[in-house]
Amino acid sequence: MIDTYLIPLIKVLFVLNATLVGVTYMVLLERKVIAWVQVRLGPMRVGPYGVLQPIADAIKLILKEDITPTRADKWVFTAAPIIVMVPALITFAVIPFGPSVNLFGREIPLYITDINVGLLYIVSVASIGVYGIILGGWASNSKFPLLASLRASAQLISYEVAVTMTLVSLIMTAGSLSMVRIVESQYEMNLWFIFVQPVAFVLFFIGGLAETNRAPFDMAEAEQELTGGFHTEYSGMRFALFFLAEYANMIVVSAVATTLFLGGWLAPFPNVGWLNFLEFIPTWMWFLLKTFVFLYVFLWVRATLPRYRYDQLMRLGWKVLIPVAIANLIVTGIVKVIL
Amino acid sequence: MGEAIAFYVIAALILGFAVLVVSTKNTVHAVLFLVLNFLAVAALYVLLTAQFLAVIQVLVYAGGIVVLYLFVVMLVNLKRPPEDHSAPQRHPWVGFALSGVVLAQLAAILLFGGFGAATDSSVAQNSDLALNNVERIGMLLYTDYLIPFEVASMLLLVAMVGAIILAKREL
Numbered sequence: 001m002i003d004t005y006l007i008p009l010i011k012v013l014f015v016l017n018a019t020l021v022g023v024t025y026m027v028l029l030e031r032k033v034i035a036w037v038q039v040r041l042g043p044m045r046v047g048p049y050g051v052l053q054p055i056a057d058a059i060k061l062i063l064k065e066d067i068t069p070t071r072a073d074k075w076v077f078t079a080a081p082i083i084v085m086v087p088a089l090i091t092f093a094v095i096p097f098g099p100s101v102n103l104f105g106r107e108i109p110l111y112i113t114d115i116n117v118g119l120l121y122i123v124s125v126a127s128i129g130v131y132g133i134i135l136g137g138w139a140s141n142s143k144f145p146l147l148a149s150l151r152a153s154a155q156l157i158s159y160e161v162a163v164t165m166t167l168v169s170l171i172m173t174a175g176s177l178s179m180v181r182i183v184e185s186q187y188e189m190n191l192w193f194i195f196v197q198p199v200a201f202v203l204f205f206i207g208g209l210a211e212t213n214r215a216p217f218d219m220a221e222a223e224q225e226l227t228g229g230f231h232t233e234y235s236g237m238r239f240a241l242f243f244l245a246e247y248a249n250m251i252v253v254s255a256v257a258t259t260l261f262l263g264g265w266l267a268p269f270p271n272v273g274w275l276n277f278l279e280f281i282p283t284w285m286w287f288l289l290k291t292f293v294f295l296y297v298f299l300w301v302r303a304t305l306p307r308y309r310y311d312q313l314m315r316l317g318w319k320v321l322i323p324v325a326i327a328n329l330i331v332t333g334i335v336k337v338i339l
Numbered sequence: 340m341g342e343a344i345a346f347y348v349i350a351a352l353i354l355g356f357a358v359l360v361v362s363t364k365n366t367v368h369a370v371l372f373l374v375l376n377f378l379a380v381a382a383l384y385v386l387l388t389a390q391f392l393a394v395i396q397v398l399v400y401a402g403g404i405v406v407l408y409l410f411v412v413m414l415v416n417l418k419r420p421p422e423d424h425s426a427p428q429r430h431p432w433v434g435f436a437l438s439g440v441v442l443a444q445l446a447a448i449l450l451f452g453g454f455g456a457a458t459d460s461s462v463a464q465n466s467d468l469a470l471n472n473v474e475r476i477g478m479l480l481y482t483d484y485l486i487p488f489e490v491a492s493m494l495l496l497v498a499m500v501g502a503i504i505l506a507k508r509e510l
Contacts, residue, residue, distance in 0.1 A: 073365075073367075075368075076367070076368070076371070115390055116390065116391075116471070116472055116473060117390050117391050117394045117472065117473060120391070120394040120395070120398065121394050123398060124394045124395075124397040124398035124401075124402055125397070127397070127398055127401075127402025127403065127406075128397065128401060128402055130402070130406055131371075131374065131406070131409075134406070134409055134410075134413070135367075135371075138367065138413050146413075150410075150413075150414075153406065153410070157403075157406060157407075177473055
């Protein structure tokens with residue numbers, strides 16, 4: 001009873017809440033990091049160094065008037081932010097934060113579930129999120145959101161092909177679709193997959209930037225061209241859901257990249273003897289640290305690189321990333337057969 | 340018991356969404372009901388411990404193909420009221436008769452096709468299936484069903500070439 005219902009329920013509640021808090025603080029972190037890059041201070045007013053800013057933002061967004069345009073398609077308009085947010089959150093069900101820990105005399109694995117199609121589950125759930133963006137733009141019944149949502153969805157579908165193709169070559173290396181198994185096989189090989197599949201890593205990261213609609217691929221919300229993007233007509237908490245889903249997706253991509261390429265919860269270089277002292281840091285801490293590195297790179301890229309033009313973006317996706325991903329897949333297959 | 344309840348609830352959802360797909364006036368809503376229908380079918384696969392099929396169902400149908408449907412439906416201007424369907428070549432009773440024939444066919448397959456009650460060995464296989472879903476399907480696809488699998492991929496390739504030729508008359 002406790003093992004089948006209570007513990008998973010507690011884990012789900014914990015992970016959901018931790019994610020939501022993480023997401024709100026990602027917003028603050030982004031503002032701070034970009035401010036530091038641009039030699040500014042960033043938010044400083046609410047709390048010391050602005051640490052309470054996310055709470056102030058949340059209160060503001062909840063209290064704002066919630067407007068539905070009169071010509072909008074009400075049901076779809078309401079559903080769109082939810083459709084964007086839910087897939088981003090349920091992905092965390094299969095992400096392993098660590099192997100298992102002993103808590104109160106119980107062996108508790110640090111993941112909600114380990115299904116044998118874990119990686120495919122993440123890919124397929126992420127593909128549902130596209131609907132929220134398309135429908136949000138369409139239901140607003142307004143020109144710019146429609147254009148932005150068409151752009152965004154074309155971009156997401158194109159890059160999804162490249163990313164999925166990349167993941168196939170990684171699955172061939174790992175020999176499993178289960179997220180826990182992928183980390184374990186990196187442990188058995190004594191090698192993180194970033195060193196085995198460097199091309200796949202680069203492709204996945206570029207694809208991840210595009211899939212989360214982040215700079216330099218943030219065509220969907222190119223302010224100069226499209227006012228606000230697909231969520232122009234949204235206000236208050238519904239806008240916040242779109243906004244937070246983007247950050248939740250960033251965390252998902254970072255966590256998946258950590259699991260697949262950086263050895264998940266493993267301490268670095270377990271085969272190098274004098275680095276064994278690193279083991280004193282708990283496994284979940286390693287996972288969070290590596291995820292944080294990725295999140296920081298996301299922000300760093302946004303502060304550094306200018307936006308791509310739309311045709312360049314599509315050309316990069318279809319004419320560079322997908323062919324390279326296919327070539328990588330073929331090479332992986334050949335190497336796998338020879339060895 | 341719980342499994343039976345889950346099955347009937349999911350089956351009812353599938354049928355309900357299917358009816359809504361064909362009865363809704365707004366085409367975008369119809370496409371959305373189609374997505375929900377596919378998701379319910381995926382839930383049914385999970386109930387049959389075919390997680391791999393369920394995930395692929397969501398990825399390919401709900402996440403891939405229907406997005407493209409949605410594109411087409413959104414870009415075609417559907418703000419006008421639906422046109423009067425009084426074309427002389429349309430005969431609703433032909434459709435009804437055809438669907439009746441298909442229904443009879445499916446019922447006949449179920450009744451006489453030797454799909455008996457699950458035996459003990461198939462239940463034992465099922466628990467194995469839950470553990471090694473992907474491996475089992477891969478084995479089947481590349482041994483027993485190799486030729487149908489390859490023929491299906493050829494069919495998709497031909498369809499793709501055809502679509503490109505139709506869309507771009509001058510290459």
